[in-house]
Amino acid sequence: MNQDILIKNASIINEGRSVVGDVRISNGRIQKIGTLEPEGEVRVIDATGKVLLPGIIDAQVHFRDPGLTHKADLYTESKAAVVGGVTSFIDMPNTVPNTLSLERLQEKFDIAAGKSLANYSFFLGVNGDNIDEVLAMDTSQLIGVSDDGLYFTKKGNLLADSPEKMEKLFANCKSIIAIHSEKEEIVEANEEAFREKYGEDLPAKFHPLIRSERGCFEATERAIAIAEKHKARLHILHLTTEAETHLFRNDIPLQEKNITTEVSVHHLWFSDRDYERLGMRIKWNPAIKTEADRKGLLKSLLEDKIDLITTDHAPHTLEEKQQTYFKSMSGAPMVQHSLNCMLEFYKQGLISLEKLVEKMCHNPAILYDMTHRGYIREGYYADLVLVDLDSPWTVAKDNILYKCGWSPLEGTLFQTQVTHTFVNGNLIYDSGTFHEQAYGLPIAFGSKSK
Numbered sequence: 235m236n237q238d239i240l241i242k243n244a245s246i247i248n249e250g251r252s253v254v255g256d257v258r259i260s261n262g263r264i265q266k267i268g269t270l271e272p273e274g275e276v277r278v279i280d281a282t283g284k285v286l287l288p289g290i291i292d293a294q295v296h297f298r299d300p301g302l303t304h305k306a307d308l309y310t311e312s313k314a315a316v317v318g319g320v321t322s323f324i325d326m327p328n329t330v331p332n333t334l335s336l337e338r339l340q341e342k343f344d345i346a347a348g349k350s351l352a353n354y355s356f357f358l359g360v361n362g363d364n365i366d367e368v369l370a371m372d373t374s375q376l377i378g379v380s381d382d383g384l385y386f387t388k389k390g391n392l393l394a395d396s397p398e399k400m401e402k403l404f405a406n407c408k409s410i411i412a413i414h415s416e417k418e419e420i421v422e423a424n425e426e427a428f429r430e431k432y433g434e435d436l437p438a439k440f441h442p443l444i445r446s447e448r449g450c451f452e453a454t455e456r457a458i459a460i461a462e463k464h465k466a467r468l469h470i471l472h473l474t475t476e477a478e479t480h481l482f483r484n485d486i487p488l489q490e491k492n493i494t495t496e497v498s499v500h501h502l503w504f505s506d507r508d509y510e511r512l513g514m515r516i517k518w519n520p521a522i523k524t525e526a527d528r529k530g531l532l533k534s535l536l537e538d539k540i541d542l543i544t545t546d547h548a549p550h551t552l553e554e555k556q557q558t559y560f561k562s563m564s565g566a567p568m569v570q571h572s573l574n575c576m577l578e579f580y581k582q583g584l585i586s587l588e589k590l591v592e593k594m595c596h597n598p599a600i601l602y603d604m605t606h607r608g609y610i611r612e613g614y615y616a617d618l619v620l621v622d623l624d625s626p627w628t629v630a631k632d633n634i635l636y637k638c639g640w641s642p643l644e645g646t647l648f649q650t651q652v653t654h655t656f657v658n659g660n661l662i663y664d665s666g667t668f669h670e671q672a673y674g675l676p677i678a679f680g681s682k683s684k
């Protein structure tokens with residue numbers, strides 16, 4: 235059983251407010267919030283001058299386990315997550331074999347139970363081939379279904395290319411459908427045109443012209459139209475263009491939205507100005523686009539058209555990345571640094587801490603209907619992060635925890651540092667030291683589990 239802990243004098247950022255106070259953790263839960271004295275056997279942590287946030291919930295990661303564990307696995311990436319303040323994650327289905335059945339889904343939960351330091355859940359994969367099987371399942375029992383990263387051929391997802399299949403899925407699926415929204419026929423036509431003109435060895439800066447704004451916009455527009463027709467629960471993953479943001483509403487609360495979206499940290503952080511410097515290291519699908527898109531995404535996030543922030547943490551080895559354009563794998567690791575990136579925006583006056591917590595903690599919990607997570611509330615799991623807002627450090631090879639051993643952020647100076655991360659009341663990370671005393675838990679969700 236974990237020891238009682240009293241966090242004293244923290245600036246608690248929660249539910250739109252910042253309040254200095256104390257939090258007592260007992261039996262894995264937040265027992266009390268207020269002005270508290272250390273009663274009984276309790277470890278006291280002085281948090282004077284630090285901020286206390288709910289643990290970050292990253293609702294889109296690729297931890298590669300099983301099947302691609304030369305890139306990453308549930309232990310290494312969850313450890314990187316915890317040091318970055320991420321206490322819960324939802325993993326995508328493009329592991330090997332793909333997570334296309336309940337058996338495969340269960341297999342991932344079983345692996346995580348003995349390996350993940352953070353709390354976990356997994357999307358069931360849906361693609362053009364298994365819609366009937368998915369619809370035969372009780373999808374209300376799933377946290378969500380997703381097509382993200384399910385590459386059949388060398389191409390991207392199939393669903394955004396197949397309106398008939400989307401109709402069927404959206405008309406009948408009872409859970410959230412989280413889609414990767416790019417029209418593959420547009421991407422393919424662009425690939426052909428660029429290949430013809432420039433050959434195989436394209437510079438990375440052509441990536442946003444190939445995986446273009448039009449490809450994203452038309453796919454998102456179509457997905458929304460079909461979802462509206464069937465009143466489906468559609469979530470568009472990792473939005474990348476300013477144009478698409480206008481397709482989303484901000485006049486109703488998240489709890490009432492049927493159509494939601496997110497932005498990934500790298501699309502807020504990088505823009506086409508960075509391709510020259512970083513090349514294939516920042517080749518992602520969908521692509522990092524223009525500086526105007528980057529700014530537009532941040533604006534829409536603040537205006538609540540975009541509901542949450544994720545990382546789409548997608549590690550590949552440097553060898554897999556440093557190839558010619560068509561061979562270089564898309565994706566890069568981000569989960570260890572997402573909170574630091576967003577706190578850098580806070581330091582620059584671009585986002586408040588309260589808004590950051592809303593988008594990285596509260597809203598993922600609301601969207602996926604998580605039970606007793608995402609808030610600093612009495613009775614909730616003690617998933618908590620203490621941050622020193624004035625503790626500069628630089629991302630370098632020797633402080634990167636990803637199994638792939640690199641980051642597109644190497645050399646970046648961050649002003650803030652996570653000092654303590656609690657997962658279910660266990661102090662897993664404490665000022666540079668790990669206490670791997672417990673694994674994370676499967677994330678409970680839905681009103682039945684409350």
Ligand SMILES: O=C1C[C@@H](C(=O)O)NC(=O)N1
Pocket residue numbers: 296328382383414517518519520548549564565566
């Ligand atoms: O959707 C995706 C999948 C991901 C991966 O590598 O799994 N990489 C990407 O760039 N986008």
